[in-house]
Amino acid sequence: MTGDQDLGITASKEHETGEWYSQVVQKSGLADYAPMGGFIVTRPRGYALWEAVQNHLDGWFKDSGVQNAYFPMFIPESYLEQEKEIVEGFDPEVAWVTQGGHDELDERLAVRPTSESIITPFISQWVRSHRDLPMRINQWCSVVRWEATDTKPFFRTKEFLWQEGHTAHHDCDDAWDETMLRLDQYERLYTDVMALAPLRGKKPDHDKFPGADTTTTIEVMMPDGKSVQGATSHYLGESFAEAFDITYLDEDETEQTAHTTSWGLSWRALGALIMTHADDQGLVLPPPMAPTQVVIVPIFQEDNRETVLGYAEELRKTLDDDGVRVHLDDRDERNPGFKFNEWELNGVPLRIEVGPNEVADEEVSLVHRPDGETTTESRTGLAETVQEHLETVYAKLYATAEQLREENIREATSRNEILGTIGQHGGYVKTGWCGEQDCETEIKDQIAAEIVMVPFDDEPIHEDCGVCGEPAETTAYFAKTY
RNA sequence: GGGGUUGUGGGUUAGCCUGGUAUACUUGCGGCCUUGGGUGCCGUUGACCUCGGUUCAAAUCCGAGCAACCCCA
Numbered sequence: 001m002t003g004d005q006d007l008g009i010t011a012s013k014e015h016e017t018g019e020w021y022s023q024v025v026q027k028s029g030l031a032d033y034a035p036m037g038g039f040i041v042t043r044p045r046g047y048a049l050w051e052a053v054q055n056h057l058d059g060w061f062k063d064s065g066v067q068n069a070y071f072p073m074f075i076p077e078s079y080l081e082q083e084k085e086i087v088e089g090f091d092p093e094v095a096w097v098t099q100g101g102h103d104e105l106d107e108r109l110a111v112r113p114t115s116e117s118i119i120t121p122f123i124s125q126w127v128r129s130h131r132d133l134p135m136r137i138n139q140w141c142s143v144v145r146w147e148a149t150d151t152k153p154f155f156r157t158k159e160f161l162w163q164e165g166h167t168a169h170h171d172c173d174d175a176w177d178e179t180m181l182r183l184d185q186y187e188r189l190y191t192d193v194m195a196l197a198p199l200r201g202k203k204p205d206h207d208k209f210p211g212a213d214t215t216t217t218i219e220v221m222m223p224d225g226k227s228v229q230g231a232t233s234h235y236l237g238e239s240f241a242e243a244f245d246i247t248y249l250d251e252d253e254t255e256q257t258a259h260t261t262s263w264g265l266s267w268r269a270l271g272a273l274i275m276t277h278a279d280d281q282g283l284v285l286p287p288p289m290a291p292t293q294v295v296i297v298p299i300f301q302e303d304n305r306e307t308v309l310g311y312a313e314e315l316r317k318t319l320d321d322d323g324v325r326v327h328l329d330d331r332d333e334r335n336p337g338f339k340f341n342e343w344e345l346n347g348v349p350l351r352i353e354v355g356p357n358e359v360a361d362e363e364v365s366l367v368h369r370p371d372g373e374t375t376t377e378s379r380t381g382l383a384e385t386v387q388e389h390l391e392t393v394y395a396k397l398y399a400t401a402e403q404l405r406e407e408n409i410r411e412a413t414s415r416n417e418i419l420g421t422i423g424q425h426g427g428y429v430k431t432g433w434c435g436e437q438d439c440e441t442e443i444k445d446q447i448a449a450e451i452v453m454v455p456f457d458d459e460p461i462h463e464d465c466g467v468c469g470e471p472a473e474t475t476a477y478f479a480k481t482y
Numbered sequence: 483g484g485g486g487u488u489g490u491g492g493g494u495u496a497g498c499c500u501g502g503u504a505u506a507c508u509u510g511c512g513g514c515c516u517u518g519g520g521u522g523c524c525g526u527u528g529a530c531c532u533c534g535g536u537u538c539a540a541a542u543c544c545g546a547g548c549a550a551c552c553c554c555a
Contacts (some may be wrong), residue, residue, distance in 0.1 A: 007493080007508075007520065018551055028495085033540090037549055148483080169505060299518050337519030365518095448555065 008345055009282050017224050018152075024274060025153045027281040028346050041111045042267075045346070048291040049270050050161055054140060056193050056288070057265065058331075060185045066136040066165060066339050073141070074109035074116035075118045083243040086117055089210025089299035092144040095158075107323045111144040114299035116211075116236075116262055119166045120244040120470045127168055127258060130250045135172060138165040142304065154271035154480050155228070168246050168258040172237075177233040182263040183216045186231035187264070188408035194273045195397035196220050197405040198230055200430075201453035204476070206437040209262075213237030215333040219453045219477070220272045221408045225426020227479035234262035240326045267384060271482075276404065277370070277397055283347030284370055286397050287390040293325040295348045295385060299355035311359045315352060315382060322383035349393045350386065370396050409477075415442065418478060422449045432462030432472030441465035443478055453477040 009027060011020040025031050030046030032198040033039075041048070041272050058068070074097060081087050095111040098104065112118065123135055140163045151157050165182060178335045184199060203215040209232065218230040242332045246258040252453070264449040287293050295371055296316055300308035319326040327348075329339050336353070336388040343351060353365040362379045366389050377385045407425030412418040421429045422443075433439060433451065453476075 016552090022551075033550075035549085059520075158487085172543085297518095300516095302516070305517095332516090335517040335521060337517085339517095339519090341520050357518085411493085445555080 004177065008341060008407060009280055013223070013278070013280055020280070021152065022284055024278045030274070030393065031153050033153075040153045040157055043301045046270070046290065049265055049273070049289055052193070052289045052291070053189065053265070053269060055374070057185065057189055059186070060432060061138055061165065064181060065134070066138045068139060069116050070139050070141065071115055071122070071139050073112055075112050075115070077108050077110060079117045079121065080110050083211050083240060085211035090145070091273070092112070093147060095144045095146050099471070100325055113143055114138065114264070116145070116162055116166065116240060120246065120260065122253060123166065123168050124244050124246040127248050129246050129415065130170060133248060134167055134169045134178065136165065136167040138163055146358050148439060152271070153266050154274065156268070160266045161199065162264050162445065164262060164264040167261045169260070170256070170258070172259050173214055173217060175261050176235050178261045179214070179216060179233045179263070181259070183218065183231075183233040186218045186265055188231065189269070190218060190220065190230060193286070195290045195394055195401055196268065196272060196276055197398065199402040199405065199453055199477070201455045201477070204437070204440065204451045204454055206440070207451070211236065211239050213239070217453055220276075221405050221427060222275050222482065223404060225480065226482050227428065228268065228482045230272055231263070231265040234261060235373055236260040236262060276401055278347070282345030284397070285347040285349055285393050287349045288394070290347065290349050292321060292348050293327065293390060294327070294350045294352060295343045296326065296328045296352045296354065297336055297339045298328070298330060299353060301356070304356050304359070305360055308355060312354050315354065315364065316377070318382050321383065321387060324383070324386055350389055366398055368393050370400070384409070411461070413466055418466055419446050420445055422459045426480060428477045430461060430475055430477050431466030432460045432464050433471040433474055433476035434465035434468055434470040436468070439465055442467050447480075449478045449480045451476045452479045452481055469474045
């Protein structure tokens with residue numbers, strides 16, 4: 001590299017994580033900061049990542065009985081107030097519309113922070129008999145939560161893109177199965193599409209979604225030792241059905257109250273992806289997420305230009321015919337070194353280099369984005385070879401993520417050990433927990449770590465609560481969070 | 483929630499202390515050159531975060547606001 005041209009990432013991921021993250025997001029063309037604090041402009045390459053998330057999840061949703069719909073972005077205050085806990089839970093961060101044109105509104109409108117209050121009343125109208133159940137509605141939209149804390153592109157923005165699913169069921173069992181099915185699908189998205197290694201569990205009672213019976217969660221460990229809540233799936237019990245009157249007639253013509261769920265995943269998932277896999281060269285994308293999976297960079301001199309470009313175009317067509325998202329970078333005004341750097345910055349998982357040598361030998365050079373590993377392969381059977389390499393790249397990324405998770409789960413049996421372990425290493429610390437919020441507060445006040453997750457398995461790992469020493473009811477995972 | 487740092491063409495930045503003509507690189511655009519890790523040359527467009535104050539004069543000093551980043555809770 002000659003001179004510091006600052007086209008690439010200049011901050012270190014390890015030492016200046018915030019600045020590094022900001023540069024990756026902007027320089028790899030994912031997003032810009034909007035003029036208002038806490039908002040971003042999502043650029044085409046960033047939006048393509050969201051579309052990749054959508055394509056996978058939406059397919060799975062539809063395969064499991066979900067229909068997409070769309071509800072207004074405004075919710076009348078009187079609707080919001082029907083579920084008391086929703087109001088209390090979201091009140092500090094609701095944005096309000098009070099004026100339409102030049103006229104003051106009779107009733108102010110909330111910009112949705114989540115849509116239970118507008119969707120559930122309609123589900124109530126649409127559900128008459130047991131034959132209408134289960135009913136599963138999803139919408140892809142944005143919501144607004146006027147966060148007071150620091151914002152960060154994709155991780156925490158005042159407006160964010162997400163999907164929110166809302167379902168109604170006959171009974172508790174059916175609704176609980178739904179809750180877990182959606183959690184499984186979120187876990188699958190993280191594991192099989194984004195090459196991240198999440199944990200799954202429940203939120204402690206004091207951190208549930210307002211009004212929910214149970215909130216289940218996907219948690220993902222970041223390289224700086226903080227945990228990200230990657231998605232949530234709520235079993236809402238009967239509280240919303242009661243508040244919004246979702247009742248149905250069962251086979252015996254008796255009126256029953258439905259059980260409901262809601263579940264959501266936001267573009268914070270993209271934040272977790274970037275934070276985990278990107279490096280000091282820029283973005284790194286797992287192949288299923290990458291808008292461009294393979295880039296071909298031709299290398300030629302004046303006298304063999306046509307030959308090399310012709311060869312490169314053949315390769316491109318071979319891969320394109322095989323369904324690989326491939327791009328041939330035949331720009332004349334850039335040399336190969338520039339292109340290498342640029343595509344690395346943009347996170348393309350696999351690069352093919354072809355020059356006179358490769359043409360002569362009927363070969364290609366393949367370079368893996370995550371680690372720069374270079375191999376030479378035959379041109380014959382290229383499509384299959386490339387698929388194998390894409391899988392290898394995925395495996396490398398997943399292995400990194402898995403290691404990150406495993407190395408960051410530690411155990412502690414006393415208050416001081418919890419504080420010391422998180423203070424020194426970050427990451428998760430698991431311990432027995434009596435179930436009292438005070439014991440979390442004790443830790444939170446000291447070191448700003450909270451209980452992010454309680455595993456599903458019933459037996460606590462220790463007999464006593466790691467904080468107060470009373471008998472433990474469950475295991476709790478403490479961590480600092482985003 | 484509290485504290486700190488910073489804000490100059492699209493990006494990176496000099497100038498600010500000590501007020502007076504805004505510096506360079508890069509990108510973009512036009513042209514030439516050629517290509518195994520950010521190549522070279524010529525030409526060209528483009529900026530002092532916002533509002534207020536001090537002053538003959540403000541990128542520079544003062545105040546407020548907005549924004550970004552960092553640290554603590």
